[in-house]
Amino acid sequence: MRPGRKVTPLTFDSLVQAWHARTDANPQQVALRYFDGAMTAAEVDRASDALAVALWETGTVRGDRVGLYLQNVPHYALALLALWKLGAVPLLLNPMYKHTELRALIDDSGAVGIICADTDVAETSNTVANGTVRWLISTCARDFQTENDPRAFPEKPAKQETDAVASAVADMVTLIRLHDGQAPDPITLTRSDLALLSYTSGTTGPPKGAMNTHGNVLEVATTFGAWAGLAPNDVVLAVAPLFHITGAVINCAISLITDTTLVFTGRFHPEIVLEAFPRHGVTYTIGSITVFNALLELPHAGTGHFASVKTLYSGGAPIPPVTVERFRDRLGAYIHNAYGMTETTSGVIAVPSGTVAPVHEPSGTLSIGRLLPQMTARTLDAAGSPTLPGEQGELELSGPQVIPGYWNNAAATAETMPGGSLRTGDVAIIDDLGWVYLVDRLKDQINVSGFKVWPREVEDALYAHPCVHEAAVIGEADAYRGETVVAFVSLKAGTHATETDLVTFAKDRLAAYKYPRSIHIIDDLPKTETGKIRRAELRGKGHS
Structure with a gap:
């Protein structure tokens, strides 16, 4: 048992401290599942320790940015923990980004390394050559399981010519084995240290690097977990992409710091995800509405697939009331709305677990929920003055979930977060009971x-x-x-x-x-x- 005072989730100083508290309390609880593979919290802790030592040997130190260029695989969780244990900053990279898209984020962040799939090593190495990246670590989607479902796993890539960075390529599982039993020197982190660097989608201009701190992530994971009714022994399905803030925080981090099991299924495949619900006894997940539409479209999907579910959430885009009704009528599970942004470290407004969201009668809009604890909101008119309850205006959010700013972009920080409050660009209505209804994007x-x-x-x-x-x-x-x-x-x-x-x-x-x-x-x-x-x-x- 690590020494230290007994703490509650909101008093943790870092995600590492929260992870250690979870591991110390129940080391034999299964923390990760991947098809037929499973790892206990103790095994995950040991593997991430070993990986942290391997990363340290590459010269990776506190504050360095390291790109995670992966699908939803167990390697992601191990890499997050390993980097946090070093005080380094995981850089969330969309694995669909190629060439100039990827290089732009690498150059802006100054990443020193990238962890990517073995199928992407050659192209990634050539893309980042002659930049800040000093090393690559490869991963194989077939690791940590033995089923090798042909729907999920690609064939091993043929060896391809790569640039100079390839000389620094190593395999993650091999590195973990080489350093098994070793652990990095402990460091002291605070809630203001960076936990993630996650770039906005760039729909309103060039992508900006949101600086999500340990405090931001802890606040959201803790409050959203309570809002969703997460409890010990729950099973969390990682459906939302982990390269997105929703997946990274309220699918992955939320499970790592609670006594729950996190289930991976790789890149989204409707049939595999549907099968994962009854196979693993999934109780909670959050995904985009397109995920739930895809499941609804499967002709063999039925209520039995969702028998274990306690709470489903959809984030990324508001849900039409009719979609929620169709899903519940056919599959027996209610989809709760949730709202958040990269700048709020994911979900900060959500429908409470077990509650049916009201519909705004004048517009027919389904509520996106109510404010989570510690979050405050108001709506503003075009002149920046607060509107009355029930009147629409631009949604402004404040609270410890809001990031301190954008990476190396003081101008964008000042424009989007004047005085520390986030101007979301979304038009909303907040009624007298605190229910929030999202009207649309101002620009649309x-x-x-x-x-x-x-x-x-x-x-x-x-x-x-x-x-x-x-x-x-x-x-x-x-x-x-x-x-x-x-x-x-x-x-x-x-x-x-x-x-x-x-x-x-x-x-x-x-x-x-x-x-x-x-x-x-x-x-x-x-x-x-x-x-x-x-x-x-x-x-x-x-x-x-």
């Missing part, structure tokens, strides 16, 4: 003949059509109206509807200035890697 508002139209309201109306799988609404220039409402939809498999059918359906449910004058049926809507629909990519396509 459509002005039709002087009337304001929010895409969310039109999209929610379209989702009520039995054939619509996904919908996105944009404004396009119109000589008569200024802007006109245009929609793009994809249809559910095996269904049929014409564009005229959908326009008529929407016209019957919306004011004359709100319904889309044209609707385009396409196979799939463009999305970010975390499942958010990219409205911006649809602009101009209605005329192509």
Whole structure:
């Protein structure tokens, strides 16, 4: 047992201290599962100690940034813990990023190393050559399990020519074996030390590095865990991508610092994820609504798959009420809304576990929840003055979950977080009971003949059509109206509807200035890697 005082989660000074408290309390609890593989908390602690020593031998020290360029595999959790034990900073890298996208984040962060899949070593090495990266560590998706499900695991890559960085490539599992039984020298971390460097998606300009501190992560993991009703022996499924703040904090970190089991299934595959629920007795997860739509579309999915579930959350984009109803009616589980940003270290507004969210009657919008403890919010008008309860305005958030700023970007910090409060760019309504309703993004508002139209309201109306799988609404220039409402939809498999059918359906449910004058049926809507629909990519396509 490590010496020290007894602490409660909110008094931990760092994620390392929280992890040690969890491990000391119940070292034999299974901490990680991956198909047929399992690791106890003690085994994870020993492996991450060994990896920390290996990283230290590369010259990685406190404050260094190290890129995690991985899918949802056990290596991710081991790397997070190892880096935190050194006081180093995990840099969350989207494994879909290639070449200039990846290099831009490496150069901006000054990363000294990258941990990536063996299938990506050659390309990654060439991409980061002649920069700050000194070493690469490779991982194999087949590690830590023996099933080798062909749906999940790629073949081993053929050896490819790489640049000079490849000379510093080593395999993670090999390094752990080489240093088994060794541990790094303990360091003292504070809540203000950086725990993660996570870049924004860049939808409103170049990506900015959010400096998520140990205090930020502890606050969110602790408050969200209590909000979601997480308890000892619960089973957490890592569905949200771990390279995104939601997956890193309220799928991964939330499980590591509580006496729960974290289940990995690799990159999202609907059938594998569906099977993981009954196989591992999953009780909690959070994912984008596209994940739950994909599960709902599986013809063999049924209530039995979700029998163990206590709480499901969806984050990244608000959920239309009809989607929640369809999921619950068919699969027996209620999807709770949650809201957060990279700058709030993920979820800070959520529907309490076991509570059905209210619907805002004037707009038909499903509430994204209520404020979590320690978080405060208000809505502001265009002049920056607070609006009255029930009136819409830009959502402003304050609390210990909000980051101290952006990496090497004082100007963006001052603009987005004046006085330490976060101007979210989202338009919201907060009612007298504290329920928050997200209207839309400020930049996505459509002005039709002087009337304001929010895409969310039109999209929610379209989702009520039995054939619509996904919908996105944009404004396009119109000589008569200024802007006109245009929609793009994809249809559910095996269904049929014409564009005229959908326009008529929407016209019957919306004011004359709100319904889309044209609707385009396409196979799939463009999305970010975390499942958010990219409205911006649809602009101009209605005329192509």
